[in-house]
Amino acid sequence: MFLINCPYCGERDQQEFKAGGEAHIERPKQPTELSDDEWAEYLFMRKNIKGVQFERWNHAHGCRKWFNMVRDTSNDEIKAIYKMGEKPPSQ
Amino acid sequence: MTKNLRVKSSEYIDETNRISFKFNGKTYHGFKGDTLASALLANDVHLVGRSFKYHRPRGIMTSGSEEPNAIVQIHPGTNRTEPNVRATEVEIYEGLEASSQNCWPSVKFDIGGINNFLSPFFPAGFYYKTFMWPASFWEKYEFFIRHSAGLGKSPTTSDPDIYDHRNVHCDVLVVGAGISGIMAAKNAAKNNFKTLLVEEKNELGGSTIYENNEFNKIDNKSPSEWLKKEIEELKSIKNLEIKTRTSVAAYHQYNYLLARENLTDHLEAKNKTNKIRQRLLKIRAKKVILATGALERPLIFNNNDRPGVMLSSAVKKYSEFYGVACGSKNVFFTNNDSAYESALSLYNKGINVDAIIDIREQSESKIVKKVKEAGIKIYWSHSIVDTAGYKRLNSVSIMKLSNDGTSVTGSKISISCDCLGVAGGWTPAVHLYTQSGSKLKFDEEKKIFVPNQNTSEQISVGSCGGDFKINEIIKNLNQKLKDTFNIKETDLDNIKVEIDQENSKRNIWLLPSDKPLGKTKPFVDYQNDATVKDIKLALREGFRSIEHVKRYTTTGMGTDQGKLGNMHALGIIADTAGVKMGELGTTTFRPPYTPLTFGTIVGRNVGKFFDIFRRTPMNDWHVENKAEFENVGQWKRAWYYPISGETMHQSVQRESKAARESAGILDASTLGKIDIQGSDASEFLNRVYTNAWSKLAIGKCRYGLMLNEDGMVYDDGVTTRLGENHYIMTTTTGGAANVLGKLEDYLQTEWPELDVYLTSVTDHYATASLCGPNSKKILKKIIPDLDLSDENFPHMSFKEANIGSIQCRIMRISFTGEHSYEINVQASYGKDLWEKCMEAGKEFNITPYGTETMHLLRAEKGFIIVGQDTDGTMTPIDLQMDWIVSKKKYDFIGKRSLYRSDTMREDRKQLVGLLTDDPNIVLEEGAQIVSELNQSPVEMLGHVTSSYFSPNLKKSIALAVVRGGKDMMGKKLFVPMENKNINVTVANPVFYDEKNERLNA
């Protein structure tokens, strides 16, 4: 059970949070201009890395805010947490 | 008469407090302070169980939680019964009853014992190889296995005890209160760290507390005396909390640990009631200090499992701590000096020690000399090749060990004995350490796995860290404490330690016998009856990974997780495969360290606290009026209201007719409600719904369909524009939380530029839905001054009004196709509103209806229920709801996906109506639909999603999803059931009032 440092509330137990998949996949601004393949790339393709991964998390049973997390999926070490819209930390 | 093997009063045993208890139906006596194991041993009872596979008689082997054999059922046949309890951990109390498990019909005569003589037929993987084939025989095998492989019996009535959970936060958690744990906790607390010290036993001090070896001194005192003084000092230390009888079950990442605190298990029945039995502590610690000690290893030799064969350290503890001699003719078998300490301890108490068999060539330590002086015979370079005694050890046979340790020579000597203390060296208890994800390395010199790479802020101190000599323990502990707390001084700085402990040890994983391996039984895992033969067979059959060998041979798979034998298994595997220890993997220890009761795991979340449930403000009325309820998400919703013995079908038929013929009323409070405000609210709705929202006038309502980005229907509901920048959205009952989450996600992450605020107001309003041709008259009676004309208050519009002094929001919307109103009031007025409607509706025979009737009425109209008629693979086009998908809007969630090649396929499953040729047959929901009956394999075209008998149409109706169904209007299909095929015809899903004339009736 991780301890997650919500950027708005502070450290809380993992069970208050919901994982939201890979981060920094922006919804295309003009979906209708995209080919089926391009749209499918946005819709379905996720990296699912073993190692350092950029993820979205939501403090679902707390402030309900979404934020980003850098997590090593091989040992669950949380390397960084930053707000939506903020630049990801350089590796 | 049973023998009394009490030797000398022990300060931990209160001989003035005599306790009687029952074991296997027979009454015995012990004293306060005894465990079940020590009390049985004092009564000369060694035989306590049968082994799992061969049903060999087994005795008490250890004095702690690592016990593999003495597994008992406590209070059999009562509601407090508990299986798989270790006799070595049960503190006795008046009235305790326990029985052996894994033996039938009794421990002394056991039918399964025949397996022992059949053992050549029970090799490793026997169960996998034999019982899997033929498959049809499994039931017979299972009966046999379950009957004879008693895994204990679970209670058959509900648990009378109370369990609890507690969150605990501390700076430092110290696990284990032996000498290292105590000194670590003391120094942590003294340096202002909030410290918690937990110990699985009821006494502090670990093995040092009874360590009276004359050659070891701390500050010129015996280690025992010195430690007692330290423990005394703990009482005056602030910041320190001590919990005994508390066992850490799991060590998760981020220093999150689960511990079970035992509060009443040691009390007699009358003192257990109304108290919390066990408490699960959920501990978050900034730093963890593991001081879990070490477990003594047995030695692996032929027939090393007879009752009377024990760990040397256990023999010592029973004599020193419990004042019990485990035998009257004691022999030790060792590869290091530990057995000499045990032998001397017995000797000093006047207990007979006949011999020590040592596989080493010699040892010159002071303690060995002392044993020699005591006249105890030592057999150097000898090994036990066999033991005798079926239900109790009566002799061992020894032979001279060859120089390389792989064979025995010379003549066989038989030594008679009734207790054999076995000392194979020490294994650090690294179970919790590895659970945390930290990594071990193998220390070739000491032949142990030691902590190597930590994943969190933790240290392992004392013998679990690989230090066994008291001077090393104190020196290394001191340095680790200074490093971890960043301090310069500790209480350990000026301690003077004198010791005479030798680490000299001769490690041989498998000791040879004069017989070939195939004719011997050297047990590695006692509980699961895995022998060296099994492990070697697994390797011959090609298994390499430790995890595979474990599963194939079941080594380490018992309730003790093979705490005693794992190292030997690894050693034998490495030797046989010719690789280094650890190269084929080390075994993974998984939580819990010792078994947990279900009660502890669920805590207070039992009975009505098992899950959260939600009730509407009108709930009491529904209960008073005998409604049946159904669960919808967490809500308890009124399902139907049976009167005078009606069946569900009868109630629903009556309710459905009443709602269409006169007036019905539904509690719709559970619908999700989201308040949406902000200058971009209209734009936001435009993006989340498939239809257009910008032109919706204030005071008007609109139905909306929400998709996922993949184009599939996600939720639906009516949204009302309350003001220029203010909407109230309704969602399905089950979807409310997810819809809010999804909308928040888009607002926060994709469209942060939109000025929109979302608030869940589901619980703030109570909603009564009034429907039927007389609904208008009823509402008029309640709110006389509101103009209900179709001009002023048309379908799909909204009014604010007052019922007396109660403010309400009224939407004229309909989910039944009838003229209807949804009246929303502040939740606390919900029941009042409901009663007012019932009162006003009396003259029209207003009929309350539940969710079942609601479902029927909407099905008559062909309205979908998201989640019943859709399953996450239906687009609006599939639902024949093209009309709600805006062609003009540039974008909305899911729009692009509607033009993917896959979503545009003509042969997707599409929503249609189904009519049975026989109007009285009601289809089963979920039933499959086919177009051909005599085809094999037959193609499944789709399935029935909703099906009812419509009292208003006087026939059966159904909704279904059918491949290419849109173009099948009027086509004959079949619904094959177990006993018959039902003929059906594809129809328009709107069965009733196709022109919507009743909305304004």
Ligand SMILES: [Zn+2]
């Ligand atoms: Zn938060």
